[in-house]
Amino acid sequence: MVTTRWLGIAVGVLFAASTAAQDARTVLRAAADALGVRNVQSIEYTGNGYVAAVGQNFTPDQDWPRFEVINYSRTIDYQNRSSREEYVRRQGAFPARGGGGTPLQGEQPQRFLTAGNFSWNLNSSTPAPLPAEAEIRELDIWLSPHGFLKAALEAADVSAAESTFEGQKVTVISFTAQGKYRVNGEITGDNLVARTQTWIANPVLGDTLFDHRYSNYRDFGGVRFPTLLHSHQGDPQVSGGRNWKEIHVQNVRVNLNPERLTVPDSVRTATIPAVVVESSKLAPGVWRIAGGTHHSVAVEFRDFVAVVEAPLNEARSLAVIAETRRLIPGKPIRYIVNTHHHFDHSGGLRTYVALGATLVTHQANRDFYRNVLLHPARRTLEPDLLSNVVPRFADDREPPIETVNARYVISDGSRTLDLYPVKGLAHAGTALIAYLPKEKILINADLYSPPAPGAQPPAANASFRSLQQTIQSLGLDVERHVGIHGEVASHADFLKIAGGT
Numbered sequence: 001m002v003t004t005r006w007l008g009i010a011v012g013v014l015f016a017a018s019t020a021a022q023d024a025r026t027v028l029r030a031a032a033d034a035l036g037v038r039n040v041q042s043i044e045y046t047g048n049g050y051v052a053a054v055g056q057n058f059t060p061d062q063d064w065p066r067f068e069v070i071n072y073s074r075t076i077d078y079q080n081r082s083s084r085e086e087y088v089r090r091q092g093a094f095p096a097r098g099g100g101g102t103p104l105q106g107e108q109p110q111r112f113l114t115a116g117n118f119s120w121n122l123n124s125s126t127p128a129p130l131p132a133e134a135e136i137r138e139l140d141i142w143l144s145p146h147g148f149l150k151a152a153l154e155a156a157d158v159s160a161a162e163s164t165f166e167g168q169k170v171t172v173i174s175f176t177a178q179g180k181y182r183v184n185g186e187i188t189g190d191n192l193v194a195r196t197q198t199w200i201a202n203p204v205l206g207d208t209l210f211d212h213r214y215s216n217y218r219d220f221g222g223v224r225f226p227t228l229l230h231s232h233q234g235d236p237q238v239s240g241g242r243n244w245k246e247i248h249v250q251n252v253r254v255n256l257n258p259e260r261l262t263v264p265d266s267v268r269t270a271t272i273p274a275v276v277v278e279s280s281k282l283a284p285g286v287w288r289i290a291g292g293t294h295h296s297v298a299v300e301f302r303d304f305v306a307v308v309e310a311p312l313n314e315a316r317s318l319a320v321i322a323e324t325r326r327l328i329p330g331k332p333i334r335y336i337v338n339t340h341h342h343f344d345h346s347g348g349l350r351t352y353v354a355l356g357a358t359l360v361t362h363q364a365n366r367d368f369y370r371n372v373l374l375h376p377a378r379r380t381l382e383p384d385l386l387s388n389v390v391p392r393f394a395d396d397r398e399p400p401i402e403t404v405n406a407r408y409v410i411s412d413g414s415r416t417l418d419l420y421p422v423k424g425l426a427h428a429g430t431a432l433i434a435y436l437p438k439e440k441i442l443i444n445a446d447l448y449s450p451p452a453p454g455a456q457p458p459a460a461n462a463s464f465r466s467l468q469q470t471i472q473s474l475g476l477d478v479e480r481h482v483g484i485h486g487e488v489a490s491h492a493d494f495l496k497i498a499g500g501t
């Protein structure tokens with residue numbers, strides 16, 4: 001009897017699952033009819049709005065900094081898995097606080113392209129291949145209203161669940177896109193796609209919510225399309241960053257027979273660039289470990305090493321750590337110093353902490369780093385050392401963070417590395433500079449990036465002037481500037497730029 005009852009339950013569960021798939025297809029077909037999906041091979045929409053720089057907020061509890069977007073247009077060709085997105089961005093009336101190009105000077109044309117397995121930007125006359133972006137750019141096609149319905153109708157693992165979204169009853173349709181990404185879409189009672197949602201990998205946030213909300217649908221010659229597109233990257237319950245893009249759609253046209261995007265040869269042959277590590281000695285026991293865009297500095301103490309900056313991601317950190325161990329064998333990396341929280345400067349921090357280093361950062365980063373960046377949760381999309389191998393911090397799960405709100409000294413009694421907060425910045429409210437008083441070396445990120453020898457020196461901007469004021473008010477005796485971006489320059493070169501202010 002017991003066996004029979006269990007069998008009954010098992011059959012019941014199977015029946016519920018197949019009903020859900022059946023329900024899902026019924027809901028999808030009704031939505032596809034409502035939106036005119038069958039008649040859409042490609043779609044072009046135009047409008048205006050804003051776009052924000054993910055990971056570049058002023059402080060970790062604030063939203064991403066925004067830029068005004070004009071002359072927006074996007075063409076999606078579903079058959080060929082291609083998308084061409086173009087717009088002009090400018091600072092507009094948005095507050096000029098944060099990074100990612102803030103404050104934007106003048107107007108910047110932007111072109112983002114993807115076709116099949118190839119992605120590139122065309123912001124100048126030369127295409128910039130972005131092989132690592134292709135997967136997400138394709139995913140974004142399947143998150144558009146028509147793309148979602150097309151992909152869900154073809155998905156083998158589609159399922160349905162009832163829920164509510166913004167106060168109305170919806171059916172949540174789920175499937176796996178590209179063999180990897182869980183995609184959900186909310187279909188309203190009147191058969192419209194109200195939201196599509198997935199998670200994408202991010203070195204700082206881990207599996208990160210990525211969603212598009214679609215409202216104010218209108219009919220454009222038999223095809224329905226939303227006229228308000230509002231997109232998120234991030235989750236306000238995790239950090240302050242969330243609102244990513246908003247487009248107010250003015251016009252929609254379908255099946256214009258857009259020229260198939262021709263993938264430039266340089267894009268077709270491009271591969272994901274290797275991690276570059278080029279070290280040079282700045283002084284005895286002080287090494288600059290340069291990369292393609294972001295550098296680090298390793299400082300040797302009597303029985304440990306401190307590294308300034310863990311940029312980008314785990315691959316970068318592992319390369320810098322290997323080079324540090326080669327240059328300074330037999331000493332543990334005890335401290336990893338972080339100049340500010342912007343994601344391109346903090347994406348590699350987890351690796352150092354997983355390997356036993358203490359993170360030294362501005363006090364304003366503490367809660368975000370403790371609760372988010374160093375959270376020991378599983379990361380399913382891009383597991384790393386901290387999520388996969390060392391998901392604990394000693395025995396008490398308290399991550400090793402030292403905070404700085406005034407002068408902070410790392411010393412072995414002989415060599416000294418001083419850290420100072422930089423006040424009054426518009427770039428970030430979490431910035432530190434690192435100063436080696438004996439070597440008279442000052443390390444900064446994003447305030448002064450020394451140009452290559454012979455290149456045009458940068459103009460003095462507000463961040464530069466804040467750095468200059470900090471040096472003066474602290475009375476630092478600086479001989480050389482080492483940029484986390486850029487090169488190494490003399491203080492005389494620095495003062496030449498300052499002289500112009």
Ligand SMILES: [Zn+2]
Nearest residue numbers: 099342428446
């Ligand atoms: Zn920055």
Ligand SMILES: [Zn+2]
Nearest residue numbers: 344445446485
């Ligand atoms: Zn930077």
